[in-house]
Amino acid sequence: MVAFTAPKGVPDQVPPRSAAFLAVRDAMVDQLRLAGYGALELPVFEDTALFARGVGETTDVVSKEMFTFTDRGGRSVTLRPEGTVGAVRAVLEAGLERGALPVKLWYDGPMFRYEHPQSGRQRQFTQVGAEALGTDDPALDAELVALADAAYRALGLTETVLHLNSLGDPQDRADYSARLRAWLEERVGGLDEETDRRIRLNPLRVLDDKRPEVRERTAGAPLLSDALSPEARSHHDAVRSHLDDAGVAYVDDPRLVRGLDYYRRTTFEFIHPLLGAQSTIGAGGRYDGLSEAIGGPPLPGVGWALGVDRTLLALEAEQVAPPAAAGCQVFFVPLGARAKATSFRLVTQLRRLGTAADLAYGDRGMKGAMKAADRSGAAYAVVLGDRDLEAGTVPVKDLRSGEQSAVPLDTLVNHVRELLR
RNA sequence: GUGGGUGUAGCUCAGCUGGUAGAGCACCGGGUUGUGAUCCCGGUUGUCGCGGGUUCGAGCCCCGUCACUCACCCCA
Incomplete structure (x- = not known):
């Protein structure tokens, strides 16, 4: 609370x-x-x-x-x-x-x-x-x-x-209101104060009353469509x-x-x-x-x-699914401080190009970060740690098939955008 | 403004004739020193809406109050 x-x-x-x-x-x-x-x-x-x-x-x-x-x-x-x-x-x-x-x-x-x-x-x-x-x-x-x-x-x-x-x-409505008022006073009048007041001020609205006893009494009322x-x-x-x-x-x-x-x-x-x-x-x-x-x-x-x-x-x-919001496309899983800085830079770069990208915040472990990747709805996860940065290639994982391939770091942005095409 | 119903964990709810708080889901962590959706193990979250009363003892009974909810009137 x-x-x-x-x-x-x-x-x-x-x-x-x-x-x-x-x-x-x-x-x-x-x-x-x-x-x-x-x-x-x-x-x-x-x-x-x-x-x-x-x-x-x-x-x-x-x-x-x-x-x-x-x-x-x-x-x-x-x-x-x-x-x-x-x-x-x-x-x-x-x-x-x-x-x-x-x-x-x-x-x-x-x-x-x-x-x-x-x-x-x-x-x-x-x-x-x-x-x-x-x-x-x-x-x-x-x-x-x-x-x-x-x-x-x-x-x-x-x-x-x-x-x-x-x-x-307006004239039709005025004439009809007068006629309806007279009709209502006879059939519905005296039911309660509020309804009496409505009969005087705006008789048309009495026809809109949903209470069954009122419905019954107004069943045969004259109709505006005839006037x-x-x-x-x-x-x-x-x-x-x-x-x-x-x-x-x-x-x-x-x-x-x-x-x-x-x-x-x-x-x-x-x-x-x-x-x-x-x-x-x-x-x-x-x-x-x-x-x-x-x-x-x-x-x-x-x-x-x-x-x-x-x-x-x-x-x-009606249980109609509303149009789904566009979600994340690529999710970065950084392992360690250097990798996180690199991930942040790449995510920013991708977003500037119009690709929906996100990363695991909070320095969580591998398992938790992959879970976050799964939940984000992204099609691809980029997993990178110090050893990938040294090697100059990073694993890109297709989250639907589970398949993974190594991609050179300096072409990663273009490669990912190509994959998403 | 009027009437009915309901208030317990983030969510959905259980809690016996009063004996001091639970489940499922979710979340977090581990099993796997670098791989998710399954599985297994562990963990966090509560002024039991609020205030008062009765009682040795109240989530449970009584009074008040607030909120939510549904309906009337009316409207999108």
Whole structure:
């Protein structure tokens, strides 16, 4: 036991799992690069008011899950609970919306929400995010969905299910909310205080309640998908048709609701059935009003965030081996001080040339050093002691076959690089 | 914020009706004065989460507390 532990809900990533963590992140980013998305580096904390306006005051994320503190200058700042709002702020600040459109961007990094940790949910978690701003072309919605789908496929996930819905335009949503509120008050009202409050403030979210007794009562609720304006309807149809053409499978989920206020029209979630309660491994949608909500010009946008931690859990649940990290290629086993100095020099030389090399540290014995060579995963071991240095040739051992040959010391570096070719 | 479960070695865990701490794996060393993954032998690691109580005696019983974990709400 050590004196300090990581703060509650804040994970460490250590080997060997950390390699898989990075591989998941990279697989997502690779897809975005293929599609012309540019990199965005964003601050980890922002003005608290930015999130309040952008994400929405009444959302759970803003009302009870933010890491908010006052800095030394008396300003209220908040560790970002999500990436989209900050990304849009950065685009507006840099004036990118006045350049070539659409602006397509990706970013990654830690997000923070003050929640009770459980499987698949931490207070600090990592997302890869993508945003496409400046046009309301439904093909962009489909592109983003297809890219997330491709990332999951590239990683080897086969059981992910894509849920798709449209929340309509603001007017559709307002009309529908009023109708749903009346319906819910009659059937679900009086169940408990929290639910009553939700019926008043954001009735759509009641449909997302997982409690069986609530599920039962909301079974016949009117659906938003039946209340879409002709414009929202045709946008949604276009998205679906692009996905069909691209061979991306999805499930129409008319009850899919998102917890962040800025979404409208397209919304989607990638759900993994083997994960337990926190089963959404990636999600997103269109947010055409967000820019205006934070004081910017009208600027349509669509985006998603994929959870790196949860995607890794999904890989583990499917027992898919994550891409292996590149390991050591040549391992040096020095016997004695002179040999160690020579080994160190050769290892450094090899590394400069791009060959992964390592050596046995700690002046351990032959047996221990060979064991370390074996564990390093290297294809070759170079064993050298004083008598080899005097002879001018050193034994190079093929660790798979066990065969060994003597190589002149002055050509060792090239010889080893030749062997590894 | 609410509820359930669990805290013993680096890891996974055993520990009987209370009698003073164990296994497997891992790690280190030796068997082989210079050759790994097998085998054999040996060795290291513990405030039994923490604090208090009951008892001649507590890993075990009681109270409190903290942490971890799963679930609700909500979300990636």
